[in-house]
Amino acid sequence: MSHDRDNASFINRQSFIELDARERAKSLFDVGASRELLGPFDRVESPWLSMQGVTPQADDGCVVMKGKISGQAAVVVALEGAFQGGSMGEVSGAKLTAALDLACADNEKGIPTSAVMLLETGGVRLQEANLGLAAIAEIMASILALRKHAPVISVTAGPVGCFGGMSLAAGLSSYVVLTREARLGLNGPEVIEQESGVDEFDSSDRALIWAIHGGEQRYATGLADALVGDDTQEVADAIRRFIAKGVPPVHRSEQVALYRSRIAALDTSRQWEPRDLRATWGTSGSVGEKR
């Protein structure tokens, strides 16, 4: 019975979403081939949070691991969505930037090194304001430098999603991997509702939010390269596939004319439904494979 088989694979899968940032990062490497850099015992934590009465975390919610994926050097940076919404502060931003820069330096020395960013983040950490904004600018510059040499793969699995400035980091990635539970967007639902009113976007309407920001819609409209199940093996397999593919001939963010023409051709005099957008934009523009 295929139902029995489906049930068995569902029960036996290892959920990726349920893993914390450290476990997520570790699960992507070849067995026994990873080590953490600047871990919690190095105590490089945010100096700004305790001044504002917010408990800091010893790794500032950013886990950096170096090791091998498919036998090739790779760095994985995982943001912990449970700590301050995975927000980017001075320290977490510097850790991510430095990891990307070191990978870039290794590539320039002739050691092919890919980067994977596990993004569960609301963007800039408001308590660190300008330092968080500056960090995101640095992250984007580092992605642009690295992606010439090796693929930069971003994964958003949920439940936080990837919003704000870090959605730009996802947009600059060579490949974007999402699950159905993931959400990807510049402004989060609460922000849109707050700015434009509940009539524009009801942030309590989960069906509406996932129909627009959800991983399935982002993949179907060509803004992501793979849609995977909530399964650690599926996520790891997708990353291995994209590392094997290497640097795409044209990055999504380089296709300015394509996206400009899409927006120009959109009739804004009527309300667009998410499924109409799928039909109109299809999956063209996606640089990855289809499933």
Next chain:
Amino acid sequence: MEQIEYDYPSRRKVSRKAHVGVVGSGDLEVLLEPAEGESSHVFIRTSVDGFRDTWKAVLDRFFAKYDGVVRIEINDAGATPGSVLLRLEQAVEVSEQ
């Protein structure tokens, strides 16, 4: 945010450190490291003020069972006493593996 510190007499040497948990709502992070001397030091930062006595009660109970010369650092985001004790026991389990 409140900072709380306690010392407990301890004797047994511990060889491994352990890190468990996350500073997420209702949860906490525990960093447990081997230390020198004959006492253990506990350093707590908690987002919820005014529960000093409750922290003392939880740690008294923990050190009534646990003997190890350690430095424990807790970063708390409003965990219940039960969650705190479970995380401390998890840290011990990881450090004894």
